[in-house]
Amino acid sequence: MSDHTHGAGSAGPSHRAVETGVGIGMAVFALIVIAGSIKAGIGWGAEGPKAGFFPFYVGLIILVCSIVNVVQVRTERSRGDLFADWGQIRQVLAVVIPSTIYVAVVPWTGIYFASAALIGFFMRRLGNYAWSLILPIAIGVPLAFFIVFERWFLVPLPKGPIEAWLGY
Amino acid sequence: MIEDFSSLFHGFGVAMQPFNIGVMFLGIILGVLIGVLPGLGGANGVAILLPLTFSMSPTSAIIMLSCIYWGALFGGAITSVLFNIPGEPWSVATTFDGHPMAQKGQAGEALTAAFTSSFVGALFAVIMITLVAPLVASFALRFGPPEQFSVYFLAFCSFVGMSKEPPFKTVAAMFVGFALAAVGLDSITGQLRLTFGFESLLNGFDFLIAVIGLFGIGEILLTMEEGLSFKGRSAGINAKVVWETWKRLPRYWMTSLRSCIIGCWMGVSPAGATPASFMSYGIAKRTSRNGANFGKGEIEGVVAPETAAHAAGTAALLPMLSLGVPGSPTAAVLLGGLLIWGLQPGPLLFVEQKEFVWGLIASMYLGNIVGLIVVLTCVPLFAAILRIPFSIIAPIILVICAIGAYTVHNSVFDVMLMMVFGVLGYLLKKCNYPLAPMVLAIVLGDKAEENFRQSLLASQGKLGIFFSNALVSTIMTLGLIALFWPLISNGLARLRTRTAA
Numbered sequence: 077m078s079d080h081t082h083g084a085g086s087a088g089p090s091h092r093a094v095e096t097g098v099g100i101g102m103a104v105f106a107l108i109v110i111a112g113s114i115k116a117g118i119g120w121g122a123e124g125p126k127a128g129f130f131p132f133y134v135g136l137i138i139l140v141c142s143i144v145n146v147v148q149v150r151t152e153r154s155r156g157d158l159f160a161d162w163g164q165i166r167q168v169l170a171v172v173i174p175s176t177i178y179v180a181v182v183p184w185t186g187i188y189f190a191s192a193a194l195i196g197f198f199m200r201r202l203g204n205y206a207w208s209l210i211l212p213i214a215i216g217v218p219l220a221f222f223i224v225f226e227r228w229f230l231v232p233l234p235k236g237p238i239e240a241w242l243g244y
Numbered sequence: 245m246i247e248d249f250s251s252l253f254h255g256f257g258v259a260m261q262p263f264n265i266g267v268m269f270l271g272i273i274l275g276v277l278i279g280v281l282p283g284l285g286g287a288n289g290v291a292i293l294l295p296l297t298f299s300m301s302p303t304s305a306i307i308m309l310s311c312i313y314w315g316a317l318f319g320g321a322i323t324s325v326l327f328n329i330p331g332e333p334w335s336v337a338t339t340f341d342g343h344p345m346a347q348k349g350q351a352g353e354a355l356t357a358a359f360t361s362s363f364v365g366a367l368f369a370v371i372m373i374t375l376v377a378p379l380v381a382s383f384a385l386r387f388g389p390p391e392q393f394s395v396y397f398l399a400f401c402s403f404v405g406m407s408k409e410p411p412f413k414t415v416a417a418m419f420v421g422f423a424l425a426a427v428g429l430d431s432i433t434g435q436l437r438l439t440f441g442f443e444s445l446l447n448g449f450d451f452l453i454a455v456i457g458l459f460g461i462g463e464i465l466l467t468m469e470e471g472l473s474f475k476g477r478s479a480g481i482n483a484k485v486v487w488e489t490w491k492r493l494p495r496y497w498m499t500s501l502r503s504c505i506i507g508c509w510m511g512v513s514p515a516g517a518t519p520a521s522f523m524s525y526g527i528a529k530r531t532s533r534n535g536a537n538f539g540k541g542e543i544e545g546v547v548a549p550e551t552a553a554h555a556a557g558t559a560a561l562l563p564m565l566s567l568g569v570p571g572s573p574t575a576a577v578l579l580g581g582l583l584i585w586g587l588q589p590g591p592l593l594f595v596e597q598k599e600f601v602w603g604l605i606a607s608m609y610l611g612n613i614v615g616l617i618v619v620l621t622c623v624p625l626f627a628a629i630l631r632i633p634f635s636i637i638a639p640i641i642l643v644i645c646a647i648g649a650y651t652v653h654n655s656v657f658d659v660m661l662m663m664v665f666g667v668l669g670y671l672l673k674k675c676n677y678p679l680a681p682m683v684l685a686i687v688l689g690d691k692a693e694e695n696f697r698q699s700l701l702a703s704q705g706k707l708g709i710f711f712s713n714a715l716v717s718t719i720m721t722l723g724l725i726a727l728f729w730p731l732i733s734n735g736l737a738r739l740r741t742r743t744a745a
Contacts, residue, residue: 095675098677112437113438116436126435128437131438138416141416168468180660187643187646194639198639203635231651233647
């Protein structure tokens, strides 16, 4: 994973910029942790150290580390490494966006319908398969999960209006 | 000692029950599948399947989960040899000689060597666990909070010192894990903290969700970015090939033994299977008579990393069982499972849950035999699964991850959280932040904090309690040495060159 794409010929966000962003993100996270810990109390109480005592120092260490990381990235000579080129990022987003929509609609549609839609979408968009192959897999896989989970293991998964209409 | 052996035989009785044997086969097959598919590693696979075992008895459940783990260890070799794609990080070193062998038409030999070496490594580590674990546990029974904390301290320090990622990134990732573990109800005061009024955060972040997101979704995103397509060699493995290879293997007993020892050592300290496999490969290359042929398809180059990886993967369960400190992310997930079943891993387990512990250890012997049989006979089947295009397998893996995340607490919020962890895992991995220490910190955070605070309570807030007796100071000092090991070894190397010059 350590050999990053080199800048020649392709374009994309630089490794440096992303790494700085991640470092700053961690620092912000650390500040939130510190603020929350102070609210919970970082001193000494009746039962010894208060609830915020441990996370306060944890936050402090994250803050220090992320500052060191950001400073290291900014001061070392840039080799023009790319984080990823735009084509690769498009590939990643092609998974992230549909999956995010998928997890967002699961509470409303139930997991089976959403899964069928997700598998169908992937096969159509990324694989360019014919519907005659897509439909059996997109419907068959969630159906198999239904049998395994609801019937064999008796683990109920989220269900929506379609399952209700079918009587579950 | 004698008593332990009778317990072990009793354990074999438990593990040999027909239901448990069936569970073993199921676990191994699922495990190999997990090891073969991208995005479903050992830790992640065990995390997803954990909720399914809630209806079983703890012994059957842990047998199934540990067999999934063995299966994943075996499975990584298949992708390495046939497809030049390491299914798991610890099988990277196996690709160096395994794939060239497959290209020369010796895929069957390479796979047989890999599986057999895995088996030997695991067997060696299990024997070590059988002999050493009860001793460690009875020794650790005397541990109080400061000693217990010092063991955690040692584990986390070793992570920083042995990590090949920059130390500040390792520490940052680890402490993000600690912070995430701290969210929710404080176990000592019963007070809420870091929830900022969000009700969904009352119970904190479950490490299972983090594991599924970080390792599962994150891995799919990485695979997607690399845009990889599977083009593999076909595997011809039959009884004759297996027999011929087995006749050649005893020649490499020295490499094998050395790799077993490296694996056990690296597995017990939380360095884990991946560095063990590289180290073992490197040493074998330097010492072997055929060293120059390494990388061109030398069977010894398959034996060394596979033996070490499997020995390390198995040895990682020793500190998990006897001290409650897991040696690898997968061991951490197994530990989480034990906690969910109400079993507290650690020295007391050997006293209070004898049947469970010895049943598990017995199942390690049997599980690896079952594993060897399954992988030797089913390679073509697993290779065929790998040929399913990624655009079909990826959404199915996503769905499996989502179901796994949901079933942990029957909460759809967890499914969304998993997605967040997934994107986070992708970003962190790309920026060279190691994920294993983060997961370990999420799992152990509460325990480490509890012991830390109880120690401070006893000492009225003085840190001196961590150096108050010989035992605790030794462990703490070892921890500090591990933490600064890169600096120390650098200094030693410089000293040596100076005296040489």
